[in-house]
Amino acid sequence: MTTVTIWNEFRHEREDDAVAAIYPDGIHETIADGLAADGSDHEIRTATLEEPEHGLTETVLAETGVLLWWGHEAHDEVSEAVVDRVQERVLEGMGLIVLHSGHYSKLFKRLMGTTCSLQYREDGATERLWVVDPGHPIADGLGESIELPRTEMYGEPFDVPEPDRLVFVSWFEGGEVFRSGCCYRRGSGRIFYFRPGHETYPIYENEAIQRVLRNAVDWATPTEGAPRTFGKRD
Amino acid sequence: MTTVTIWNEFRHEREDDAVAAIYPDGIHETIADGLAADGSDHEIRTATLEEPEHGLTETVLAETGVLLWWGHEAHDEVSEAVVDRVQERVLEGMGLIVLHSGHYSKLFKRLMGTTCSLQYREDGATERLWVVDPGHPIADGLGESIELPRTEMYGEPFDVPEPDRLVFVSWFEGGEVFRSGCCYRRGSGRIFYFRPGHETYPIYENEAIQRVLRNAVDWATPTEGAPRTFGKRD
């Protein structure tokens, strides 16, 4: 059991009727419903860009065990001070799940040290996410693959450091592949990048995707660890 | 909660009075006491070389969630058939914790694909195990290092594949270092190699070492995962 904070930019849903039709209360609320769908007792909160400090105050972050991050068109509006603060909390142990277009967030690029660039095509074709690491806890309870009938395509190369563990690789109808589920640790924090989730498709209503997110929250939940003591030594 | 089987060669304790004085009931029983020391509800069993099938029948292995392995002078007496069987179970998901001189067991060499050779000196000098990965669950509740006043030295190079995660590095009074806590996955099974544990020193009575073993059992406990389906596809 941990406290989960779902961060959403929350712009597309208020600017674009097509997106609002799919996610009327915002992507964050749909994700929240999915996390709660198995009756787990996580405490689930949300935060959005337009709130003071983007809803990610010192207090909120101190209480958060796992943070989910969805952003797309307003990455540049996220303040450096908040990125600093979130990065620091991740290094101290807070779990982080970066979703879809969040690959281009300041936060993810900061933690990866690379451009996090990729190729893309918004064609609404089929994606199949293959489990390439069936022993990983993020794959618990899944079948051999997850099929999404209509998605935006993301293609390789994906400019990220080699993942510690690669859990999913996507096949796209149009001919591309993508490393869609990538695990990292930075400091004491567990980080999972998960590709699916475009705003114009109801990806977060898919039960297998919801299962992945619940598994990822469990996996990313902080553990106790040993002291992170730095500096001058006698 | 899982079922833990502690496998011990159980020779030194019956052949050498000095060892028997430290581990009168066998190293396996001392390890078992340490695993139970926090009141956890794992079911703990033991198995030894001289039992039929070395105590590792199909049934025992099928019921075992995490296997600990201590061996030294009789590695060659472990049958290939049992090694085959244990390897298969690890790949299916059973956790494995290989202790000290178990680095040279048929089983560990089989799973690593290398010689698992190292340097050593039985000098009874001090070892300090530094936590180099304070965020790892195997380091939960530890301080920055564990000090063992008298141990056998193991020194680099250690001929193993680069670990997935390196948790401990040992400093030895005599001038050597060693990667003492190495995490691997093979198939669905989690493997942890942990250096301390020579038969002529009461290492397994050390509370920090016991804590590491309990943490390692928790870390290595099988998770559900996704299907491992192989072969011809339609």
Place this chain on the structure above:
Amino acid sequence: MTTVTIWNEFRHEREDDAVAAIYPDGIHETIADGLAADGSDHEIRTATLEEPEHGLTETVLAETGVLLWWGHEAHDEVSEAVVDRVQERVLEGMGLIVLHSGHYSKLFKRLMGTTCSLQYREDGATERLWVVDPGHPIADGLGESIELPRTEMYGEPFDVPEPDRLVFVSWFEGGEVFRSGCCYRRGSGRIFYFRPGHETYPIYENEAIQRVLRNAVDWATPTEGAPRTFGKRD
């Protein structure tokens, strides 16, 4: 410049007219032609199953810098003694490139410690190998992907340890993906598994595939290194 030995089982070519039509002198000779196609000055040799000691005597191995391995229907006929010998040489530093169905060779399974199982379908459909690590020397001079119009499909899960570096991921027309170019080190030896190469398709005549093999030979060529000294220490 190094000495390259191409090992081929050399059965299909002599038993099956369709294979003989594609590889009249054996797969090994076509691979040899491809390795020499850029005028490099490697010394290239071949060895086959039916030669004494499978053509892999102590002398041959001592002189070999990089070994390529193609096998399929006769894995079980490779003697354990030769597998022991080749494994030992890899750990000492000899490079190894395992091709296609060689994933199931005793040698590769020995070095990986896993079953090396996968899914497959012999449907002659299209494969596209994406370069997921454009900075890797094995990708030198390639485009963003390599297209093979007709191949046998290999699909995930592929039961191997997480690669040190993943260079290629394949997309298959039928809906699967596969980690097709995987780098490992074991001891001082560099190992590259490369998926393409079925006996009933002229894969090794493809210029991009030949380029990959030349790159892989360069990458796997032994370096000097430091002493691998093991055993008792004063």
Place this chain on the structure above:
Amino acid sequence: MTTVTIWNEFRHEREDDAVAAIYPDGIHETIADGLAADGSDHEIRTATLEEPEHGLTETVLAETGVLLWWGHEAHDEVSEAVVDRVQERVLEGMGLIVLHSGHYSKLFKRLMGTTCSLQYREDGATERLWVVDPGHPIADGLGESIELPRTEMYGEPFDVPEPDRLVFVSWFEGGEVFRSGCCYRRGSGRIFYFRPGHETYPIYENEAIQRVLRNAVDWATPTEGAPRTFGKRD
């Protein structure tokens, strides 16, 4: 053969007589001498903090194959614009060797995504760097360890991502250990962090240390690679 640029903050040598006595022309010149000591034909240049754009103009970086970085007291004076530019070049393929206190440079922290913190003690005691990966090209021609009679101590934990390859682990007389030689790739660039090199000890005159730096330059030299094409796809 590549073009090597050695960047040095070049402050201690001009402010502190004790440092000037060891490195009268600056640490960069001593490093340059060591790189040239085997008669290799790299073109070696230097650049320092006080030069315009810290000596790292677009032109200089475009021509540089491998950049070495030594900084300590003036990390904050390095402009963000230059850090941006160097990071971009590393991702495009330029090699980077970060030395000693450079662990705390803006550049290294940017590329790692972590604090890069550690423990330290300036006690002038002995360090022994053990080769834990004797098969690595950066270890070419070394013995089993390198002994430095007097150094500053760096101790674990070292807050960096798990290295792709760990080449050296240091033993310190005072009881600590440190992961002293760490390999990373970010984008197409190879990065090597190498611990030795304090300004008050003549570390860069040590022949084994010079050999490591030459090996590291060879290892980090850019390779051709495949296209890094990102963005919208047809």
